[in-house]
Amino acid sequence: MLQSVARGSFPEHESRAAIMAELHARPFLPLATPRRVYHFAFATNEDEARNDREEIERLATAHPGEAASDAKFLTMSFGAWELRWEQHTEFTTYTWSTSEGAQTPFSHPDPLRSGEIDFRAPGRLIVATHLCVVDGGHDLESLAALFNSQSLCVIGAAKGAAHVLTDFALDAYGFTRMAIRYNAAGELGAGRVAQRALEVETYRTLALLGLPEARRASPELRAMEREVSGITHALSQLQDARTNQDLLQRLSDLLAASEALATRTAFRFGASRAYHALVKHRLELLQETKEGEYVTLSAFLRARLDPAIETCNAVEAREARLSSQVERAITLMRTGLTFELERQNSSLLDDMNRRARLQLRLQRIVQGISTAALTYYLLGLSAFVAKGVEDAGWLPAAMTAEEVTALSLPLSILASWLFMERLRHLSKKAAKEEQVD
Known part of the structure; x- marks a missing residue:
């Protein structure tokens, strides 16, 4: 009989929670019109990212907000301003937005210099974008006149629900300017278009690195x-x-x-x-x-x-x-x-072979000379012995000492040759034993 088992009793994969959280890590945020948005992206290495996360977590304890479970996404409120913080692999973004003074696009000075917003840059600045979101009451041609006509881009977006305008050029404060005219009702739709437009600007800048x-x-x-x-x-x-x-x-x-x-x-x-x-x-x-x-x-x-x-x-x-x-x-x-x-x-091997053959010939010459020398020595001994035997009267009357010496010559040659062959054999045997050792 099968028994029902509670979900919590199943062993879960160690990455399941992170995988499920990733799908909701960076949601689209509602964006009421009109709105002015300042988007910053900073290149951050591992140490800078870690320090920035610690800093943003300290801010989160003092300001209301909602953080993602992986601590890579955070929203906080600072009075009239809203901060959206995101951390990516090699960059971190700070997106500040407010509805105050947003009725007239691009009519405000740099909010950093004016003191409207203040934060510590976590790394080197890559992107600084000033985005104005307005409703359909603004004339498209009037918005287009705020940009450089030579590089102005205007598109319809979200199936005609919005228009996006930008010239990808820096203004006097160092921001690239973008404008979104959202024609339909719905704060979530406006936030979706705004986030995608800002991502286009961020990613195209990073691609150019x-x-x-x-x-x-x-x-x-x-x-x-x-x-x-x-x-x-x-x-x-x-x-x-x-x-x-x-x-x-x-x-x-x-x-x-x-x-x-x-x-x-x-x-x-x-x-x-x-x-x-x-x-x-x-x-x-x-x-x-x-x-x-x-x-x-x-x-x-x-x-x-x-x-x-x-x-x-x-x-x-x-x-x-x-x-x-x-x-x-x-x-x-x-x-x-x-x-x-x-x-x-x-x-080199040919030279060695020639030397070996030469050495062999020399060895044979030396061996022949040695055999002749040894034969001459043995023959001398034979002559000395034959002379002594003759003086002692031990030789037959028909033979002389010289004849005995002559007869001993073949024996002397044979004895000398056998002796030299024996020495050569012993030398080869000793060489083989050395190679084995």
């Missing part, structure tokens, strides 16, 4: 490409061993430098592509439509953002191609050095 890195890397790449071209040309010329070693060392240093450059730029180029994809995604979510003769956000960014991303991609491809060229050159040079080494080893 790869372009300065690409420009810095290009001169280094050109110098490396010229060097590898010169080394490759030198490889086709006849070089001595010392020159080849120098070229191989230069190639090894060049490979290390190219890998270091690729490692330095890999994260930034990858991040630029990711942010570029997010820009396209947010533009799709805006559901933009063309408004009259105005340029759309997608068309403007395609003409300016896409070439920057392609530049990053081209530099990254050049880095990969350079590393491949250097590796091929190193392989080619090592192959040449291997062939040269094998040729030298072959020549």
Whole structure:
């Protein structure tokens, strides 16, 4: 019989709570019109992000608000101002908004200098955007007149419920300006359009961070490409061993430098592509439509953002191609050095064989001389013995000492040869025993 089991009794995956919370980590916030919004994004490293989280948590204890469970999203109230704080992988955003004085767009000075808002920057500033959200009572042409006509972009958004205007240019206070005219009723819808518009501005700026890195890397790449071209040309010329070693060392240093450059730029180029994809995604979510003769956000960014991303991609491809060229050159040079080494080893072995044959001939000559010397010595002893026997009268009358000496010559030669062969055999045996040891 099956028994019902309470959900709490099931063992849960350690990441289940974080996964469920991620879907609700950064909700769209209602945004009443009119509203003026100041959006800041700061580049933060690990230490800066940790310090900023501690600072924002201290603020949260003193001001009413609602924090996400992962502590990466927070809203707080400071009188007439609302703060939306978000922390991402490599940047942190502060978004301040208020309805006070929002009836006339872009009519207020810098709120930081005027003291309307005050906070500590957690890192280096990347994005500063002044966004004005107004209702449908504002004339679209009047709003368009507030921007630079040469770079003005105007789109319909959210299936005609809103219009978004921007020129992506800095004003006198260092803010890029955006305006949203929300034609329909609904604070949540206005907040959704505003957040997506601000994300487009944030992500397109972050995507462009790869372009300065690409420009810095290009001169280094050109110098490396010229060097590898010169080394490759030198490889086709006849070089001595010392020159080849120098070229191989230069190639090894060049490979290390190219890998270091690729490692330095890999994260930034990858991040630029990711942010570029997010820009396209947010533009799709805006559901933009063309408004009259105005340029759309997608068309403007395609003409300016896409070439920057392609530049990053081209530099990254050049880095990969350079590393491949250097590796091929190193392989080619090592192959040449291997062939040269094998040729030298072959020549050395030939010399050793010639020396061994010469040594063998010398050894045989020495052995022959030694045999002759030993035979002469034995023959002398035979003559001495034969003379003594003759003087003692022990020889037959028909024989003389000289005849006895002559007859002992073959025996002396045989004895000498056997003795030298024995010595050679013992020498070979001793050499084999040394090799075994």
